[in-house]
Amino acid sequence: MNAGDWKGRPLGTRTVSYDETRPILYALAVGAHATDLDLVFEERLRVLPTFALTLAQWAPDALGSAGAFDVRTAVHGTQRLRVLAPLPRSGAVEMSAHVSDVWDKGRAAVFDVTVTSEYFEATWSLFAPGSGGFGGERGPSARPRPDGAPDLSLPVRTDPDQAALYRLLGDRHHMHIDPDAAKAAGMPRPFMHGLCTLAAVTLPLAAAAGAHPADLRELEARFASPVFPGDELAVDAWKAGDATAFEAAVDGTTVLSAGQATFTAG
Incomplete structure (x- = not known):
């Protein structure tokens, strides 16, 4: 196939x-x-x-x-x-x-x-x-970064033990806990699950929107670069109607891009 x-x-x-x-x-x-x-x-x-x-x-x-x-x-x-x-x-x-x-x-x-x-x-x-070149459509482009300065900027610090805790939820890939497995994957040390990083960002985004994080209704983001346990993310956010567009970076390197979250009152 x-x-x-x-x-x-x-x-x-x-x-x-x-x-x-x-x-x-x-x-x-x-x-x-x-x-x-x-x-x-x-x-x-x-x-x-x-x-x-x-x-x-x-x-x-x-x-x-x-x-x-x-x-x-x-x-x-x-x-x-x-x-x-x-x-x-x-x-x-x-x-x-x-x-x-x-x-x-x-x-x-x-x-x-x-x-x-x-x-x-x-x-x-x-x-x-290695799986492309089969003559299919390229698909939609990623959502561009919003124009202008962000409406707010939020720091989100990850915990050094966060990946070890998150893997207990079911994603047991060794690269998130074992230094040797991380190096085999091309990483200098075990790194965060992308879904853990993304969920962590939604908590302060909800607070900034005046919503409870359980009031999340839609979420989307692209995983641009790895995050390591203990990193501090700089999250920039822009109001876009009912939604909040966002990006996150670590030391100037974008780690989450084309983000958008929507919350409604619970």
């Missing part, structure tokens, strides 16, 4: 069960504090919508395991999330997944894996070097 032949391929269904421990662990892993009782105390718990991405991680992994691309070189390019209903504090979430698009970037292909449930729709865009 060439890369284009994977478009439309179903990746199956899966039901994932959890109790209140997992969304609390998730909130702590992405930067919530013990004082954020409605994120970390089961009696008041509101589940962060980005927790859904840990429940659905099986889908992009399933595509790699099926042989669509070389899992050693493919990278997570972009993530999108649309919230349909609040996730329960505990229970079971049934999901289905398919390859919604495959884009031809010339020397690489981008596979879009979409997971749907009654609570959310999420799409992983996976950049696969």
Whole structure:
């Protein structure tokens, strides 16, 4: 099969069960504090919508395991999330997944894996070097950086132990914890999960928008460069109607680009 032949391929269904421990662990892993009782105390718990991405991680992994691309070189390019209903504090979430698009970037292909449930729709865009050149469409361009100075700038400091904590949610790839595995992947040391970094940024963005982070309704961003545990992100944000456009950088290097988050009152 060439890369284009994977478009439309179903990746199956899966039901994932959890109790209140997992969304609390998730909130702590992405930067919530013990004082954020409605994120970390089961009696008041509101589940962060980005927790859904840990429940659905099986889908992009399933595509790699099926042989669509070389899992050693493919990278997570972009993530999108649309919230349909609040996730329960505990229970079971049934999901289905398919390859919604495959884009031809010339020397690489981008596979879009979409997971749907009654609570959310999420799409992983996976950049696969060496899989392009099959004659397909190039796909949409990334959202450009907004014109003008940002409306606000926010510091977001990651924790040195954050990747070790986040991997307990299911993404156990060794490069996030093992120095030897990180070096084999071309990194000087273990690095943050992109989805952890992205979720961490939504907490201060919600506060700046006067919203609760559980009021997130739509989220999108491109993973531009790695973040290492302990790094401090400089987040720039621009109001764009009901949405907030954002970028994040570490020491002047962009790590999240083409970001956009939308919150609504809960």
